[in-house]
Amino acid sequence: xxxxxxxxxxxxxxxxxxxxxxxxxxxxxxxxxxxxxxxxxxxxxxxxxxxxxxxxxxxxxxxxxxxxxxxxxxxxxxxxxxxxxxxxxxxxxxxxxxxx
Numbered sequence: 709x710x711x712x713x714x715x716x717x718x719x720x721x722x723x724x725x726x727x728x729x730x731x732x733x734x735x736x737x738x739x740x741x742x743x744x745x746x747x748x749x750x751x752x753x754x755x756x757x758x759x760x761x762x763x764x765x766x767x768x769x770x771x772x773x774x775x776x777x778x779x780x781x782x783x784x785x786x787x788x789x790x791x792x793x794x795x796x797x798x799x800x801x802x803x804x805x806x807x808x
């Protein structure tokens with residue numbers, strides 16, 4: 709649920725900015741899964757009546773690290789946006805994800 713929402717949030721920008729190709733979809737999916745897991749663990753911990761589960765905290769921290777690393781690959785953080793440029797295609801009508 710959270711990963712799907714993240715996918716819908718980031719994909720339009722990545723496509724519009726021509727940042728990704730079909731080959732990148734797995735990495736973007738991994739980013740969305742990592743961000744989704746962060747949110748899912750947060751929801752679980754909020755419903756735990758104040759109890760802190762260190763295993764969940766560690767899993768959430770690892771997912772945050774993974775998401776940050778993957779976000780940097782695709783220009784999804786403010787710092788990485790300045791380094792990641794769009795593609796240099798002249799044909800604006802060509803969708804980089806068109807799989808025909």
